[in-house]
Amino acid sequence: MKSSEITLKCHKIIGGYGEGEALVSHEPICFYLTDPKTGVVRERSHELAGKNIASKVLVFPSGKASSVVQIDGLFKLALHNVAPKALIVKDAETVLIVSAFLVKVPLVDRLEKDPFEIIRSGDFVKVDAEKCRVTITMK
Amino acid sequence: MYLTKEEERILAGEFGEGTRKALELLVAIGDAYDAEKMIPISRAHAASSGQEGDLYFVELLADGGARCRVPTSTNPVYDIGYFHRLFDDIPEDEAEVARRVMEAYKQVGAILSWSCIPYMAENIPLYSENVAFSESSATPYVNSVIGARTNREAAQSALAAGVIGKVPEYGLLIRENRKGTHLVEVEASLKDEFDYTLLGYYVGKRVGYGIPVLTGISRQPSTEEFINFCAMSNVSGAISMFYMPRFTVEASTVEEAFQGDFSGDRITVTDRELKECYEELQTTSGQIDFVMLGCPHYTLKQLGDVARLLNGKKIHDGVAFWVCTSATGKVLAERNGYVSVIEKAGGRVVVDTCIDEPCWIAYKNKVGMTDSPKCAYYRRFKEAMVARLQDCVEAAIRGRWG
Numbered sequence: 001m002k003s004s005e006i007t008l009k010c011h012k013i014i015g016g017y018g019e020g021e022a023l024v025s026h027e028p029i030c031f032y033l034t035d036p037k038t039g040v041v042r043e044r045s046h047e048l049a050g051k052n053i054a055s056k057v058l059v060f061p062s063g064k065a066s067s068v069v070q071i072d073g074l075f076k077l078a079l080h081n082v083a084p085k086a087l088i089v090k091d092a093e094t095v096l097i098v099s100a101f102l103v104k105v106p107l108v109d110r111l112e113k114d115p116f117e118i119i120r121s122g123d124f125v126k127v128d129a130e131k132c133r134v135t136i137t138m139k
Numbered sequence: 140m141y142l143t144k145e146e147e148r149i150l151a152g153e154f155g156e157g158t159r160k161a162l163e164l165l166v167a168i169g170d171a172y173d174a175e176k177m178i179p180i181s182r183a184h185a186a187s188s189g190q191e192g193d194l195y196f197v198e199l200l201a202d203g204g205a206r207c208r209v210p211t212s213t214n215p216v217y218d219i220g221y222f223h224r225l226f227d228d229i230p231e232d233e234a235e236v237a238r239r240v241m242e243a244y245k246q247v248g249a250i251l252s253w254s255c256i257p258y259m260a261e262n263i264p265l266y267s268e269n270v271a272f273s274e275s276s277a278t279p280y281v282n283s284v285i286g287a288r289t290n291r292e293a294a295q296s297a298l299a300a301g302v303i304g305k306v307p308e309y310g311l312l313i314r315e316n317r318k319g320t321h322l323v324e325v326e327a328s329l330k331d332e333f334d335y336t337l338l339g340y341y342v343g344k345r346v347g348y349g350i351p352v353l354t355g356i357s358r359q360p361s362t363e364e365f366i367n368f369c370a371m372s373n374v375s376g377a378i379s380m381f382y383m384p385r386f387t388v389e390a391s392t393v394e395e396a397f398q399g400d401f402s403g404d405r406i407t408v409t410d411r412e413l414k415e416c417y418e419e420l421q422t423t424s425g426q427i428d429f430v431m432l433g434c435p436h437y438t439l440k441q442l443g444d445v446a447r448l449l450n451g452k453k454i455h456d457g458v459a460f461w462v463c464t465s466a467t468g469k470v471l472a473e474r475n476g477y478v479s480v481i482e483k484a485g486g487r488v489v490v491d492t493c494i495d496e497p498c499w500i501a502y503k504n505k506v507g508m509t510d511s512p513k514c515a516y517y518r519r520f521k522e523a524m525v526a527r528l529q530d531c532v533e534a535a536i537r538g539r540w541g
Contacts, residue, residue, distance in 0.1 A: 013167055013171045014167055066275060066373075067186065067275070067292075067293040068190060068193070068294065071293060071294075071295070072192040072193070074192075076191065076192075092171045094290060094292060095293045098164065098295045101163075101167055102192055102195060102196055109171070
């Protein structure tokens with residue numbers, strides 16, 4: 001069966017390009033609650049518990065938790081080369097923007113269609129923040 | 140977002156790489172919030188933390204030649220000289236990060252306040268000023284108690300704002316966004332500073348993210364009561380602003396606080412809810428190894444309270460007794476004789492220091508007490524029970540709680 005591809009416009013917050021397998025979370029994410037060396041989500045009650053966010057294109061509603069821990073969390077993942085390749089969110093807030101800025105991971109929001117309707121974990125997603133474009137290849 | 144000629148020149152690198160990076164971050168935030176333009180601020184407070192993400196950005200700016208254009212104060216890290224003389228088990232790599240962070244903030248020309256209550260002495264906003272204050276306990280204080288305007292900033296966005304002297308205009312800088320979201324009817328009897336600690340903890344938990352409007356407050360809260368409410372409502376929630384009509388400056392009535400549009404949740408707080416919060420914070424009892432006070436930093440008044448409670452007493456041999464305050468707070472407390480009373484009883488008063496720092500590693504497996512849920516939350520200890528100051532002091536003397 002031929003895989004289908006769809007391209008959506010988006011709004012750039014932090015520029016750059018990143019591609020990888022999609023990982024969708026319906027719950028907000030705190031990067032501090034992942035293993036900084038592997039990218040595995042440690043937060044026991046989280047829907048992504050035990051999943052690995054390393055090198056993924058992460059689709060999630062928003063960030064959460066205090067600024068210091070959130071920023072340090074993503075920063076440590078990046079130091080170990082296990083940060084996500086791109087971030088697609090519904091609500092960007094200051095702390096998440098700062099986090100993505102520091103580790104130079106593209107961050108976009110306002111996809112022209114609801115990303116939670118279109119993107120499934122395992123799809124292959126290219127985020128071209130500079131061109132305000134997200135391309136999804138369904139698995 | 141509209142950019143001035145000067146801002147475009149900054150982004151083109153004409154003012155150096157550090158300044159360019161600072162504005163680049165602010166523009167990204169402005170774009171995300173659809174801000175129309177940048178507006179001037181009078182001051183900033185960067186919640187420096189001595190962690191790697193903090194270090195990376197402040198060094199990026201410092202090495203790139205950036206300097207703060209408006210007064211920009213700093214949050215506590217730890218008193219490196221003092222703690223390394225006392226303890227030899229502080230991890231060297233973490234100590235090195237703290238050292239470099241403190242040096243880099245000096246290089247960018249920040250006010251080296253190392254205090255989480257800078258609005259008390261080193262960097263005091265005025266009513267209706269636009270500012271950029273990070274530190275989750277300082278943000279609501281300057282918005283609500285002082286009536287200045289700030290968004291909930293990260294350390295980095297606040298530092299960038301200090302360097303540029305501007306912030307993107309969005310969120311709580313705009314009057315319409317400063318309206319109440321939750322009505323909190325306080326029926327509990329609020330007797331002392333610790334009751335405001337419990338009230339903040341409960342309101343943060345119930346509201347989560349929003350602007351609570353509190354009614355039923357029967358007398359003017361003290362400075363310290365406000366500080367506690369601000370700090371603890373940001374342990375259990377994210378409260379960047381609140382109203383206590385008549386006692387906070389911006390709205391004199393409930394209607395005004397809601398800008399005539401109340402459709403949100405209604406929450407009632409009685410003595411029972413506060414008692415339940417208190418019980419939730421009693422995680423264990425028995426022998427204690429330490430008492431930790433000053434999260435947020437104790438004011439001069441609170442240092443006086445500690446001195447009065449300890450006057451002529453002796454802290455139990457097995458208990459380490461710590462009080463964190465600002466450098467200015469300690470200078471005055473020494474002058475007033477509070478520090479010598481506390482030290483004579485066996486306690487220590489330390490400056491520049493936060494609970495969430497590697498200097499406390501000696502207590503990693505210890506059990507102790509604090510009057511602050513925020514202190515307990517940081518998990519630098521095996522267990523930290525939360526109780527009133529008087530109970531903490533009594534437990535320190537007896538060597539046990541409960």
